[in-house]
Amino acid sequence: MFIQQLINGLTLGGVYALIALGYTMVYGILELINFAHGEIYMLGAYLGIIFLAFFTTVGLTAYSLPLAMILTFVLSVIFCSAYGFTIEKIAYKPLRNAPRLSPLISAIGVSIFLQNYVMLTQGATDKIFPNLFEKAGIEFIGARVTYTQIFIIAASAVLMLSLNLFITKTRMGKAMRAVAQDKVMASLVGINIDTVISATFIIGSALAAVAGLMVAIYYGLVNYSIGYIAGIKAFTAAVLGGIGSIPGAMFGGVLLGLVESFSAAYISSEYKDAYAFIILIIILFIKPSGLFGKSQEEKV
Amino acid sequence: MNTVEHKIQNTSPPPPHPLPQGEGDSFDIPSPSRGEGEGGGGSLNLFLRPLFIALWLALLFLPFRGLKAAVILFIILFAAVSLLKAFKNYAGKIKGGLNGDSDHYFINILRIAVEIYGRCPYLEKLPESKARSTVFILLMSVIVLTLPFYGHDYLIDIAVLSGIYIILAQGLNIVVGFTGLLNLGFAAFYAIGAYSYALLNTKLGLGFWASLPLSLMLVTLSGFILAIPALRLRGDYLAIVTLGFGEIVRLVLNNWDSFTKGPNGIGGIGPPHIFGMRISGIGQFYYFVLIFALLAVFVIRRVAASRIGRAWIAIREDEIASSSIGINTTAYKLYSFAFGAFWAGLAGVLFAAKMQFVSPESFTFMESVLVLCMVILGGLGSIPGVILGSIILVMLPEMLREVQLYRMLALGSGLVLLMIFRPQGLMGGKGVSFRG
Numbered sequence: 001m002f003i004q005q006l007i008n009g010l011t012l013g014g015v016y017a018l019i020a021l022g023y024t025m026v027y028g029i030l031e032l033i034n035f036a037h038g039e040i041y042m043l044g045a046y047l048g049i050i051f052l053a054f055f056t057t058v059g060l061t062a063y064s065l066p067l068a069m070i071l072t073f074v075l076s077v078i079f080c081s082a083y084g085f086t087i088e089k090i091a092y093k094p095l096r097n098a099p100r101l102s103p104l105i106s107a108i109g110v111s112i113f114l115q116n117y118v119m120l121t122q123g124a125t126d127k128i129f130p131n132l133f134e135k136a137g138i139e140f141i142g143a144r145v146t147y148t149q150i151f152i153i154a155a156s157a158v159l160m161l162s163l164n165l166f167i168t169k170t171r172m173g174k175a176m177r178a179v180a181q182d183k184v185m186a187s188l189v190g191i192n193i194d195t196v197i198s199a200t201f202i203i204g205s206a207l208a209a210v211a212g213l214m215v216a217i218y219y220g221l222v223n224y225s226i227g228y229i230a231g232i233k234a235f236t237a238a239v240l241g242g243i244g245s246i247p248g249a250m251f252g253g254v255l256l257g258l259v260e261s262f263s264a265a266y267i268s269s270e271y272k273d274a275y276a277f278i279i280l281i282i283i284l285f286i287k288p289s290g291l292f293g294k295s296q297e298e299k300v
Numbered sequence: 301m302n303t304v305e306h307k308i309q310n311t312s313p314p315p316p317h318p319l320p321q322g323e324g325d326s327f328d329i330p331s332p333s334r335g336e337g338e339g340g341g342g343s344l345n346l347f348l349r350p351l352f353i354a355l356w357l358a359l360l361f362l363p364f365r366g367l368k369a370a371v372i373l374f375i376i377l378f379a380a381v382s383l384l385k386a387f388k389n390y391a392g393k394i395k396g397g398l399n400g401d402s403d404h405y406f407i408n409i410l411r412i413a414v415e416i417y418g419r420c421p422y423l424e425k426l427p428e429s430k431a432r433s434t435v436f437i438l439l440m441s442v443i444v445l446t447l448p449f450y451g452h453d454y455l456i457d458i459a460v461l462s463g464i465y466i467i468l469a470q471g472l473n474i475v476v477g478f479t480g481l482l483n484l485g486f487a488a489f490y491a492i493g494a495y496s497y498a499l500l501n502t503k504l505g506l507g508f509w510a511s512l513p514l515s516l517m518l519v520t521l522s523g524f525i526l527a528i529p530a531l532r533l534r535g536d537y538l539a540i541v542t543l544g545f546g547e548i549v550r551l552v553l554n555n556w557d558s559f560t561k562g563p564n565g566i567g568g569i570g571p572p573h574i575f576g577m578r579i580s581g582i583g584q585f586y587y588f589v590l591i592f593a594l595l596a597v598f599v600i601r602r603v604a605a606s607r608i609g610r611a612w613i614a615i616r617e618d619e620i621a622s623s624s625i626g627i628n629t630t631a632y633k634l635y636s637f638a639f640g641a642f643w644a645g646l647a648g649v650l651f652a653a654k655m656q657f658v659s660p661e662s663f664t665f666m667e668s669v670l671v672l673c674m675v676i677l678g679g680l681g682s683i684p685g686v687i688l689g690s691i692i693l694v695m696l697p698e699m700l701r702e703v704q705l706y707r708m709l710a711l712g713s714g715l716v717l718l719m720i721f722r723p724q725g726l727m728g729g730k731g732v733s734f735r736g
Contacts, residue, residue: 033536050363082360094720100535101482102719105676108484108669109715116708121364228665232547235540274551277544284541285529 003143005265006258011149011218013257014156018211019234020241020249021163022084022204028180028244029200031100035107036087038231039114040080040205044212045222046118047076049127056130077209084205085198093194111228119224126223129216152214159207160250167246172199180244229273233260236280242290251292350381444590448583456582458698460654463589464647465690467596469674470683471643476672477681478604479636480616481530482539485546486671488526489641491553491663493519493648498566498658499559508572508653516645523641527634546668554660565659569652589650596643601683603639612636613681666708673715678725685727 019041026034055061055068091110095103137146167173178186179196187193215230216222237256241248256276264272283290358374448456468490475483496515500506506514530541553560560566571580572588579588603609611632614622623629652658670693678689697707718725 031536033540047363054363079360079363082356086356086360091716091720098719098723101539102723104482104536104539105672106716106719109712109719111712112666112669112708112715113712116706116712118364120705120709121361232540232543236544239537239540270555271551274548277548280544281529281541284533284537288533288537 001265003141005261007140007143007145007149007153009258009261010254011152011257012261013254014153015211015215015218015253016230016234016237016257017250017253018156018159018207019230020237020253021160021246022208023231023235023238024241024243024246024249025176025200025204027238028246029176029197030092030096030103032092032103032107033235034092034204035104035231036091036110036114037204037208038227038229038234039111039118040084040087040227041208041212041215041230041234042118042222042224042227043083043114044076044080044209045129045216045226046122046127046212046224047079047209048072048213048216049129049222050122051075052130073210073213076213077206080205080209080212081202084201084208088198088201093197111231115224115227122224124224126221129220129222131220148218152218155210155214159210163203163207164246166203172196176200233273233276236276236283239280239290240283242292245290245292248290248292252290347382350378350385353381354378448586453582456586458694460582460586460589462691462694463586463593464650464654465671465674465694466593466687467643467650468647469671469678469686469690470596470600471640471647472671473640473675473678473681473683473686474600474604474612474643475636475640476675477679477686478609478612478616479633481633481636482535482542483637483640484539484543484665484668484672485526485549486542486640486644487663487665487667488546488549489519489523489644490648490651490667490671491549491658491660492522493645494652494658494662495553495560495566495648496645497649497652498569501569501652502566507570508649512646512649515649516642519645519648520638520642523638524634526641527637530637531630531633543665543668546663546665550660550663550665553663560660563660565657565661567657569656569658571656572653585654589654592646592650596646597683597687600643604683608632608635616681670711673711676715676718676725679727680725682725682727685725688726 019037022037022040023034026032026037051072052061052068055071060071061068087110091106092103095106137144137149139145167176175186175191175196176199178189178191179193183193186196215226233256234253237252238249239252240256241250241252243249256279259279260272260275263275354374354377357377358370361373362370447459451459468486471489472483472486475481475486493515496518497508497511500511500514501508526542526545530538530545533541554563556562571578571585573579574588579585604612611622611627614625614627615629615632619629651662674689674693675686676689677692678687679685697704700707700710
């Protein structure tokens with residue numbers, strides 16, 4: 001039971017962490033809670049189903065399933081990144097110098113728009129992800145671990161590690177950190193702020209797309225409203241780890257996944273969705289800067 | 301600080317955006333330096349740029365509805381963007397280029413549109429005339445007071461709903477508009493008000509007038525309880541905590557089956573009585589709600605003009621400055637939350653009394669967003685504006701019944717457009733800065 005919940009929690013946590021990274025990166029740079037980020041995750045799940053259905057009708061899935069899956073992943077990621085990029089250009093860029101709550105409300109608007117956009121084009125009923133992977137798995141100290149779970153845990157770990165490398169080692173990663181620290185100074189030393197912001201949205205959206213696709217495979221069901229609740233939970237994870245901190249988001253995501261899976265198993269599963277909010281309120285009450293965050297003094 | 305940043309961004313060369321796909325290369329909204337350079341840039345630019353924008357958006361749409369729909373969307377978008385662009389060029393020639401300080405394409409278009417077509421003499425004469433405004437107020441009062449005599453039942457029903465939303469939105473206006481604290485879980489207070497009346501009435505058999513003070517006390521108390529953790533937080537964190545509070549309340553109402561009957565909701569709630577007279581007809585209920593709505597507007601107006609109200613506005617404008625002149629910011633924020641919650645509770649009680657049925661479905665996050673939209677559309681901190689905003693957002697969906705499916709799509713994009721073009725709302729803008 002314990003090991004089983006641990007594995008379930010890690011799977012869920014990996015997904016939360018991937019979404020949380022998008023929140024934390026955008027917050028680190030723009031100080032904006034990107035409400036629409038959860039919807040990007042939802043778009044990723046839908047796009048996965050759409051592309052896979054397309055490849056199945058074309059006959060590619062029958063020819064080679066791995067190739068079809070890889071193409072589905074790649075295409076969903078590209079499209080979600082394009083969505084993230086476009087949303088930033090349309091809804092956030094014009095508000096960059098506006099009072100802080102204007103972009104937040106704009107983001108809520110984008111989120112409502114995307115939810116209904118998907119509902120209208122894809123229907124309000126649940127979409128089923130084709131059951132391509134047998135539910136097989138391995139026995140592991142009394143727990144059953146499916147291959148999908150192993151895949152999700154491994155993929156999120158790899159993605160997080162490569163993101164960390166990207167942020168610490170590459171030129172663009174350095175530029176991102178510089179912009180997060182001080183926009184004006186960064187632009188004075190020749191960093192193009194707009195490029196960095198676009199890159200942030202593209203990377204964050206790509207991670208969310210992967211998370212959405214993996215969840216679609218894992219649960220086999222997708223609905224247009226999954227983005228909202230997953231987004232809030234991932235945001236909780238980001239706050240838990242200290243918003244703006246990338247290792248914090250990873251840690252917070254995994255921690256939240258574990259807490260949710262254990263409390264659903266040992267306390268009550270009816271309030272599954274409420275735990276995230278309760279944790280969020282407690283964290284913000286005790287240590288608003290999160291576990292890894294630095295507290296900031298407000299400047300006059 | 302902001303202006304420095306602004307200038308630096310303006311002088312930096314246009315960014316070569318990294319793009320996931322090649323053909324979207326030109327899809328960025330031009331910064332002024334670029335826009336100016338291309339300003340009269342010939343017919344090629346007039347054609348290519350809209351083409352790219354339309355192509356990019358249609359491409360994004362492609363997987364969701366297939367090729368045919370994407371092509372149709374492309375044609376519509378291409379036509380729309382070209383028209384906008386052509387209009388901008390045309391207006392630019394008349395005006396001798398863009399002379400505003402705004403660095404945004406669409407804002408410039410809008411400004412020029414207002415300059416060319418907005419100089420309507422009729423509009424300029426309308427306000428600032430005391431006699432006219434008295435006539436206007438008298439006319440409005442007559443229309444409002446006599447509505448049940450000539451109105452269709454359906455219309456009166458919508459008017460009752462508007463009245464309830466006016467009270468609710470005025471409550472949120474206190475928190476968001478006057479004090480500048482964004483509350484994304486306001487529906488929670490509305491829910492607590494509605495459920496306390498429902499439960500007191502159906503479980504304990506208490507009447508409307510006995511339940512009302514109890515419900516309001518409960519709601520105000522919950523406002524205090526939420527405010528205590530929330531007030532330690534800055535703008536957007538506060539928004540998220542209030543959102544979490546709203547969700548927790550809804551989840552509890554939804555899952556506590558033995559007490560709240562869960563998703564089935566509570567039915568058979570008794571209507572109010574006045575002097576032994578049962579208020580159940582829609583016309584009677586209209587006057588009943590009208591009295592409460594007028595009371596809410598009157599009281600909130602008075603409080604907003606008082607010392608407390610001025611302290612709220614001071615906190616909204618600059619929290620540090622107001623605490624340095626001796627305003628106890630924590631206490632006043634607490635009052636603001638509790639006072640806002642009070643009116644939400646009243647709206648909830650009236651809602652339960654009108655519907656005679658409550659269920660968690662009426663108190664979702666969307667409800668909170670809808671009320672927030674009323675406040676923002678009307679204008680933060682503007683009492684007449686928020687009344688207008690509430691009426692518009694209650695009436696509009698009723699009028700748009702045929703295109704109901706697209707309602708939320710319009711609400712979402714409307715919020716974005718409102719924030720870009722008119723963040724102060726319809727009637728706001730008297731120095732409301734709306735900070736975090």
